[in-house]
Amino acid sequence: MEAQNTPQLRFPEFEGEWEVKKINDITSKVGSGKTPKGGVEVYQDNGIPFIRSQNVIGNSLILDKTHISQEIHNSMKGSKVLPNDILLNITGGSIGRSCVVPSDFSEGNVNQHVCIIRLKSNNSYLIQLLLSSHNGSKQIFQGMAGGGREGINFQAIRNFKFIIPKTLPEQQKIANFLSSVDKKIDLLTQKKQALDQYKKGVMQKIFSQQIRFKDDNGNPFPNWETKKLGEVCQIKKGEQLNKELLSDNEEYPAINGGINPSGYTSKYNCNENTITISEGGNSCGYINYITQKFWLGGHCYSLKELSGYIYDLFLFQYLKVNELKVMSLRVGSGLPNIQKKDIYSFKIDIPCLEEQQKIANFLSAIDKKIESVNTQLQNTQTFKKGLLQQMFV
Numbered sequence: 001m002e003a004q005n006t007p008q009l010r011f012p013e014f015e016g017e018w019e020v021k022k023i024n025d026i027t028s029k030v031g032s033g034k035t036p037k038g039g040v041e042v043y044q045d046n047g048i049p050f051i052r053s054q055n056v057i058g059n060s061l062i063l064d065k066t067h068i069s070q071e072i073h074n075s076m077k078g079s080k081v082l083p084n085d086i087l088l089n090i091t092g093g094s095i096g097r098s099c100v101v102p103s104d105f106s107e108g109n110v111n112q113h114v115c116i117i118r119l120k121s122n123n124s125y126l127i128q129l130l131l132s133s134h135n136g137s138k139q140i141f142q143g144m145a146g147g148g149r150e151g152i153n154f155q156a157i158r159n160f161k162f163i164i165p166k167t168l169p170e171q172q173k174i175a176n177f178l179s180s181v182d183k184k185i186d187l188l189t190q191k192k193q194a195l196d197q198y199k200k201g202v203m204q205k206i207f208s209q210q211i212r213f214k215d216d217n218g219n220p221f222p223n224w225e226t227k228k229l230g231e232v233c234q235i236k237k238g239e240q241l242n243k244e245l246l247s248d249n250e251e252y253p254a255i256n257g258g259i260n261p262s263g264y265t266s267k268y269n270c271n272e273n274t275i276t277i278s279e280g281g282n283s284c285g286y287i288n289y290i291t292q293k294f295w296l297g298g299h300c301y302s303l304k305e306l307s308g309y310i311y312d313l314f315l316f317q318y319l320k321v322n323e324l325k326v327m328s329l330r331v332g333s334g335l336p337n338i339q340k341k342d343i344y345s346f347k348i349d350i351p352c353l354e355e356q357q358k359i360a361n362f363l364s365a366i367d368k369k370i371e372s373v374n375t376q377l378q379n380t381q382t383f384k385k386g387l388l389q390q391m392f393v
Contacts, residue, residue, distance in 0.1 A: 008391075199367075252293055
């Protein structure tokens with residue numbers, strides 16, 4: 001029978017049970033800092049990095065230009081941050097986010113919203129993984145003090161319990177393996193961000209006509225024409241659907257003004273491949289392209305019956321890059337909305353069909369690359385989640 005305190009998935013060269021340890025048992029320091037006297041007035045662009053909760057993001061330490069002087073740093077010597085420290089956000093909306101300070105970090109300091117966890121000898125990356133695991137998140141939630149601003153106190157952190165390998169070599173091997181998975185996730189994230197940024201830049205240049213395509217013979221296309229949106233399509237408002245008819249188990253999404261569906265229903269009133277514009281609420285002006293049959297709600301417009309000289313994908317991409325201009329049509333100080341007459345009069349620039357097709361094909365190719373990278377990223381994140389469940393007790 002397998003020992004209780006051993007993981008389901010383990011490197012074959014290791015054996016024996018793992019041990020239960022409190023954070024207090026394995027640390028030489030659990031504590032945080034403070035905001036320097038003078039607050040933001042004493043921050044400077046150079047000097048000693050001053051770390052706040054917004055710098056602990058996605059299991060990484062992301063520094064910005066906020067620094068303090070060497071003199072202030074020395075006066076706060078109790079909250080100096082050193083390489084391989086674990087940083088844990090202990091207040092506010094980012095409570096529970098954590099990271100390991102890189103080994104090539106020199107030194108820094110923290111405010112009262114970030115806790116320093118300094119280990120005696122255990123592997124910092126392994127313990128940070130445990131803090132960000134389901135078990136760690138559960139203990140953080142249970143340790144929150146509550147009140148107007150939720151927080152975790154140091155005693156609660158010291159009492160966190162984890163089952164860890166007894167030997168440093170096993171800790172190190174697990175940490176190295178999972179670190180390589182994290183590096184792949186970081187690279188895929190960076191690749192997706194680069195593609196998103198590239199697409200955004202190239203769309204701005206295409207639709208402002210800084211970049212022009214040529215026909216198959218290398219000749220320039222005709223000049224673009226300016227039209228009102230209402231001249232190239234029918235703008236129709238949807239129908240409100242009773243909330244009682246919505247659930248998470250039906251087939252057709254109900255698009256009703258927000259960015260995401262407000263639920264799902266058993267019926268539809270719009271066909272697939274339809275452009276929508278949110279009519280009311282905080283997201284009014286949001287442009288979407290729905291690729292399946294759906295229910296168009298009362299706080300949303302659809303663009304239907306496009307004229308023969310404009311492609312739907314071109315029009316969607318054009319409106320998407322000009323989304324802020326569409327959003328600027330909002331009226332009303334309480335719950336904003338965009339009136340149909342203003343959508344109708346919104347001016348768009350249209351190239352000939354052949355150039356539209358080249359633009360749509362070009363941008364669709366970028367979208368496919370972005371989707372491919374995003375799928376790889378999601379699969380790798382799921383793979384890591386499975387590993388965490390099997391490699392820890």
